[in-house]
Amino acid sequence: MTSPSATHRDAFGADPDGVWSAPGRVNLIGEHTDYNAGLVLPIALRQRTVAAVTVRDDDLLRLHSVQAGETVEVPLGEVGPGRPQGWTAYVAGVLWALREAGHAVRGMDVTVDSDVPLGAGLSSSAALECAVGAAASDLFDLGLLDDDAARARLADACVRAENEVAGAATGGMDQSAALLCREGSALLLDCRDGATEHVPFDLAAAGHVLLVTDTRAAHALNDGQYEKRRRACERAAAELGVDTLRDVPADGLEEALARLSDDELRRRARHVVTEIARVRQAVTALRDGDLAEVGRLFAASHASLRDDYEVSCEELDVSVEAATGAGALGARMTGGGFGGSSIALLPEDAVDDAVAAVRAAFAARGWDEPRCFAVTPGPPAARDA
Ligand code: ADP
Ligand code: MG
Helix, strand or coil: CCCHHHHHHHHHCCCCCEEEEEEEEEECCCCCCHHHCCEECEEEEEEEEEEEEEECCCCEEEEEECCCCEEEEEEHHHCECCECCCCHHHHHHHHHHHHHCCCCCCCEEEEEEECCCCCCCCCHHHHHHHHHHHHHHHHCCCCCCCCHHHHHHHHHHHHHHHHHHCCCCCCCHHHHHHHHCCCCEEEEEECCCCCEEEEECCCHHHCEEEEEEECCCCCCHHHCHHHHHHHHHHHHHHHHCCCCHHHCCHHHHHHHHHCCCCHHHHHHHHHHHHHHHHHHHHHHHHHHCCHHHHHHHHHHHHHHHHHHCCCCCHHHHHHHHHHHHCCCCEEEEECCCCCCEEEEEEEHHHHHHHHHHHHHHHHHCCCCCCEEEEECCCCCCEECC
């Protein structure tokens, strides 16, 4: 990444007032549980989205993205549900949501650059929102980075930007990860009440590596499948007479499933309830240093997402199988699915073989070469300069 300040000078002819950044994330386990008031366990990535920002005296947003390769002007007064379209929605939406929450915000010139791969299931969208949100918080003195409670409020504004302005009906995990994760730890987030715990996640000390494979298979969450899964969960909860599937205890699962009206609902509910239980088990295993158990839980999570929740795809399945065949303790798709990325938990000395195996499996099928890279837990959104 070239210096964000230099890029900003090129785009807008002036130095920025400051530079902020926010991380992408991978979710270790707990997939499609956030909108069921369940548990998730993401880590922040070292890969980040940077926003260099100058405050304006008027209500205009001038937005430049290196990745989009364009500068777009958006009057703040014209931002609202469904407007603007395209990438600027993720930026303008945050300012709109902050204003809706009663904060005094004005126009800004914003330059965005990122090394989070876009659309790879690693949450470049939340990294963008949270980098801009962090900038707005500091520049307009909103105090939304001061502590975790304030950061959670900023996360809410970023979620509204994504759901209402960008029109992507995602849960709240990504924005919480970008704002609340800590370096060296995974974030256990209870999506029912927002409670958090930081779970030490230091694979290197144990001679292991978390390998991400960006399959580069197109993932489109706004083609209706995500909405369908959410509706199925709501239907299942309604049939069971509970607010959310979080209220179905793991040891009451069989009895609950027997009361559901059809097999599809049974499979969707079984995924959610067992996945929430797997998050708890993974936290215990991580605290005990039992990586073999973490690997088994990864594998069980993937099977559940593939067979019961039906959100995997061939590329994700092939990457998981290839990594597992090359010595991973476990591997799974991560993120919403239908493309995007998988993760594999590997002994250090098996990483090269696993990368080669995944690449060979993709090449044999004539697919684009996947991007494989090791990740470690990085820090949350912050001011950089
Ligand atoms: P993910 O969050 O997994 O990367 P999404 O589909 O949720 O995938 O978000 C990707 C979208 O976010 C991009 O298509 C683009 O609209 C927007 N986006 C993210 N980062 C940037 C960036 N650096 N510049 C411009 N747009 C971005
Ligand atoms: Mg996203």
